[in-house]
Amino acid sequence: MSALKGATVPIYFGSFIVTSQVFHTTPLTFALVNLKPILPGHVLVSPRRVVPRVTDLTPAETSDLFLTVRRVGRMVERVYGATSLNIAIQDGAHAGQSVPHVHAHIIPRKAADLDHVGGTDAVYDLLDGDEGDLGKAFKNSVPTEEGDQSIEVGNGSAANSGRSRFPVVDNDARKPRDEEDMRAEAEMLAREMENEPLD
Amino acid sequence: MSALKGATVPIYFGSFIVTSQVFHTTPLTFALVNLKPILPGHVLVSPRRVVPRVTDLTPAETSDLFLTVRRVGRMVERVYGATSLNIAIQDGAHAGQSVPHVHAHIIPRKAADLDHVGGTDAVYDLLDGDEGDLGKAFKNSVPTEEGDQSIEVGNGSAANSGRSRFPVVDNDARKPRDEEDMRAEAEMLAREMENEPLD
Numbered sequence: 159m160s161a162l163k164g165a166t167v168p169i170y171f172g173s174f175i176v177t178s179q180v181f182h183t184t185p186l187t188f189a190l191v192n193l194k195p196i197l198p199g200h201v202l203v204s205p206r207r208v209v210p211r212v213t214d215l216t217p218a219e220t221s222d223l224f225l226t227v228r229r230v231g232r233m234v235e236r237v238y239g240a241t242s243l244n245i246a247i248q249d250g251a252h253a254g255q256s257v258p259h260v261h262a263h264i265i266p267r268k269a270a271d272l273d274h275v276g277g278t279d280a281v282y283d284l285l286d287g288d289e290g291d292l293g294k295a296f297k298n299s300v301p302t303e304e305g306d307q308s309i310e311v312g313n314g315s316a317a318n319s320g321r322s323r324f325p326v327v328d329n330d331a332r333k334p335r336d337e338e339d340m341r342a343e344a345e346m347l348a349r350e351m352e353n354e355p356l357d
Numbered sequence: 358m359s360a361l362k363g364a365t366v367p368i369y370f371g372s373f374i375v376t377s378q379v380f381h382t383t384p385l386t387f388a389l390v391n392l393k394p395i396l397p398g399h400v401l402v403s404p405r406r407v408v409p410r411v412t413d414l415t416p417a418e419t420s421d422l423f424l425t426v427r428r429v430g431r432m433v434e435r436v437y438g439a440t441s442l443n444i445a446i447q448d449g450a451h452a453g454q455s456v457p458h459v460h461a462h463i464i465p466r467k468a469a470d471l472d473h474v475g476g477t478d479a480v481y482d483l484l485d486g487d488e489g490d491l492g493k494a495f496k497n498s499v500p501t502e503e504g505d506q507s508i509e510v511g512n513g514s515a516a517n518s519g520r521s522r523f524p525v526v527d528n529d530a531r532k533p534r535d536e537e538d539m540r541a542e543a544e545m546l547a548r549e550m551e552n553e554p555l556d
Contacts, residue, residue, distance in 0.1 A: 213431045224423035232412045242449025250441025252466045267451040278453050
């Protein structure tokens with residue numbers, strides 16, 4: 159079941175079916191809530207077509223992806239009371255990509271939001287630590303097209319190099335959320351997107 | 358003097374004149390070599406119009422910026438023999454932005470390129486440490502529109518929070534390069550852009 163009215167076809171993030179997490183779609187792009195948000199409102203924006211690299215996108219997909227990043231970013235900044243955004247793409251395994259499907263992280267930021275874990279730039283430690291390992295998190299929690307939650311995807315070896323050196327943050331928000339939590343947030347964000355100007 | 362044939366008007370990055378560092382322009386976007394590259398081929402892509410936030414861009418500027426990121430990223434990956442790219446935007450002071458002019462970092466990556474400083478994800482430590490503080494680096498080395506190299510720009514307080522906790526990397530590449538070095542790289546990359554397919 160989808161958080162979006164009228165959505166019928168399953169939406170894939172890599173080999174994972176994420177339909178219930180999706181809160182916005184265009185013909186070429188979708189936006190989904192995150193299984194393990196680093197901060198409230200941390201969402202992902204991906205092309206509908208499952209391709210690993212930015213260079214694999216067509217020009218139309220590239221434009222649409224980033225117009226969607228801009229519009230979704232403005233929405234989550236408003237809804238979560240933030241003042242800035244981190245936007246980051248790990249484009250390829252050697253850049254830390256763990257699910258081989260282009261995705262832009264959008265992370266709403268506000269003053270002193272990460273002071274308890276080291277300051278403004280601790281966001282990258284979290285993004286790149288075990289906490290931010292999408293491949294691992296999805297593998298343990300989200301069905302794949304084969305219906306097998308334990309199937310291996312992504313590029314574990316590159317994605318994992320260096321991850322363990324960051325301190326584990328003891329924070330309930332780090333636990334993967336259940337599907338109902340994610341669906342509720344996706345439904346709320348889908349409604350908020352209706353209030354967001356097109357341009 | 359510009360690295361680009363025929364360029365006549367100065368190009369601004371925030372309040373800094375960066376014309377000699379620019380290796381590619383479109384009517385709405387430019388790409389420049391970095392004063393203190395974190396890794397070889399670390400470049401920046403910015404809108405011609407000096408605006409601080411992604412949401413300040415028009416849809417046409419947004420599309421053009423990211424089509425340029427895609428094309429420049431493919432070029433530096435090829436020229437520097439890389440296999441992946443980190444693409445990152447600090448969109449606002451509370452996300453670590455130090456020069457209040459939208460800019461996407463493009464950092465070519467390859468296997469084991471940062472193993473000597475901690476692994477794949479050490480790129481973010483470098484990006485956010487003193488080494489990656491564009492505001493500080495430019496302030497010390499690049500003329501401003503007022504012709505005063507010591508003028509204060511950007512948002513030092515937010516940009517600096519948390520920066521000092523990362524280890525300083527003892528590496529000659531961390532030293533700001535001189536203008537001739539940057540111009541030579543910009544001229545080489547300008548030639549390479551001519552070999553890069555438009556789409």
